[in-house]
Amino acid sequence: MSEAVTRPGITTDxxxxxxxxxxxxxxPRQRWFAGKGHPITDFTLVAATELLPPTSELGLLHLLVRVRQPQVPAQVTGGAAPALPADCYQLLLGVRRELPPRLAPALIGHVTRGPLAGFTVYEAMHDARMSAFLLEALRMQARVGKLRFERDPRKDIGDDLAPRVLAAEQSNSSLVYGDTFILKLFRRIVPGVNPDLELPLMLAREGCAQVPAPAAWLLADVADDLNVLGVLQPYLKGTADGWEMALRELAAGRDFSGEARALGRATADVHLALARALPTVTLGRAQMELIAEGMAERLDAAAKAVPALQPYAAALRTTFEALADLGRGEARWTAQRIHGDLHLGQCLRSPAGEWSLIDFEGEPSRALSERRMPQPPVRDVAGMLRSFDYAARSREPWATDWAGDCRAAYCTGYAEVSGRDPRMDPVLLRAYETDKAVYEVLYEARHRPDWLPVPLAAIKRLATNGPATEPH
Structure with a gap:
């Protein structure tokens, strides 16, 4: 079903x-487009809204477009040849008779037929007038067709904040307004409550200082489904990206364990706040067996797709078997809402030395229902441990001692706040770290083959029961 708000006489078709x-x-040329390498076979217009009706000067179209693509070869997926999912993408299209030179890099093309014939269409985020319109709509809590621009009335949103596009992102797109706010626009749209809005709102109510509180958000009601399209948050000016900072300190030969310890404390603060804000559950035998089974299935699929993983598969499988065996005993674990995709690039350090966690969307490749399920907090910990390893192995010679110090310090900091050291659950921690490394192998083989040795080194260590980080 498609819904549209357009001028009379213009159909969605x-x-x-x-x-x-x-x-x-x-x-297919956009960084955030998930189906690269496969032709587009069909489009469906899910919704179209004329935020600014095209005139002789300019217009602004908001589109939700469903894209269908052919099947993926079995040798890529490691199994049968399923069709790519029909992903829904959010597009903001500027419409002008003539495109000024400053907007030439944003050109999409010249329309030769249909209701927009004679117009030029371009990526509207690069047009300051269009970007300013979005902020004003959020500030005024506008409603245009199925689009709902909402805000926290306690937040002051100025009307004179100059916009600029943030160029560093991949899966989403962001606009920075006057170094005061950042608007993240989600590109792949999935019906339901997006954790990147849900969790920061919950954490703000808990007074969690480690996560920026949303100031406004963009929603769409389409075919009785709620779609979260964007979130406006404070722009943390002067902060350092955790990944870039770690690489700089490593290149300069400086110790990073103090920062890692502080980051561990910040992670634990967020986990505790999430446990207060949302229900927790106890994982028993059946749940742990399902978790271990899922890990083993992902390993089998990855080993079929990446031959370099196959020599280690049998040994890695014993890690997941050990987790299932542990679940059959008396041990029980608590599961709760977590970040879901935690690594150094999701962390920002202020000039005062305080760490913030951002981007609570979770792994985009996982179903939304899975991303919103309670999970053991150690999964976030394992993701960060892998991130320290990635940083250490991103240059030669590989700084294994640097990574080990950071991993140990992070766990120590986490324990200082949470009251429990993640290393006290070695079977669970190793299983989640192994599962993450298997995911990394598959990702690098598909997208960055030059990086494949990084997760494979971890795979070798984990398969041979190499030294893990020991508690102090």
């Missing part, structure tokens, strides 16, 4: 037909 040839060429 006609609008999509006019844009189809341009989007087929433009979409």
């Amino acid at each position: 006609a609008l999509l037909a006019s844009l189809d040839p341009l989007l087929r060429a433009w979409l």
Whole structure:
């Protein structure tokens, strides 16, 4: 079902037909497009909203477009050849008769047929007038068709904040407004409550200082489904990206364990706040067996797709078997909402030395229902341990001692706040770290083959029961 807000006489079919040839060429070139390497077979216009109706000067179209692509070869997936999911993408298209030179890099194409014939279409985020319109709509809590611009009334949103596009992202797109706010626009849209809005709102109510509180958000009601399209948050000016900072300190030969310890404390603060804000559950035998079974299935699929993993598969499987065996005993674990995709790049350090955690969307490749399920907090810990290892192995010679010091310090800091050291659950921690390394092998083999030796080194260590981080 598609819903549209357009001028009388313009149908969704006609609008999509006019844009189809341009989007087929433009979409696969975007960093956030998930189906790279596979042709587009079909478009469906889920919703279209004229935020600014095209005139002789300019217009702004908001589109939700479902994209279908052919099957993925079995040798890529490691199994049967399923069709790629029909992903829904959010597009903001500027419409002008003539594109000024400053917007030339944002060009999508010139429309030759249909209701937009004679117009030029471009990526509207690069147009300051269009970006300013989005902020004003959030500030005024506008409603346009199915789009709902909402805000926290306690937050002051100025009307004179100059916008600029943040160029560093991949799966989403962001606009910074005057070094005061950052608007993250989600590109792949999944119906339901996006954790990147849900969890920061919950944490703000808990007074959690480690996570920026949303100031406003963009929603769409389409076919009785709620879609979270974007979130406006404070822009943490002067902060350092955790990944970039770690690489700088490593390159300079400086110790990073103090920062890692502080980051461990910040992670534990967030976990405790999430446990207060949302229900927790106890994992018994059946749940732990399902977790271990899922890990083993992901290992089998990855080993089929990446031959370099196959020599280690049998040994790695024993790690997951040990977790299942542990679940059959008396041990029980608590599961809760977590970050879900925690690594150094999701952490920002202020000039005062305080760490913040951002991007609570979770792993985009996982289903939304899975991302919103309670999980053992150690999964976040394992993700950060892998991130320290990645940093240490991103340059030669590999700084294994540097990574080990950071891993130990992070766990120590976490224990200082949470009251429990993650290393006191070695079977669980090793299983989650192994599962993460298996995911990394598959990702690097598909997208960055030059990086494949990084997770494979961890795979070798984990398969041979190499030294793990010991508690102090």
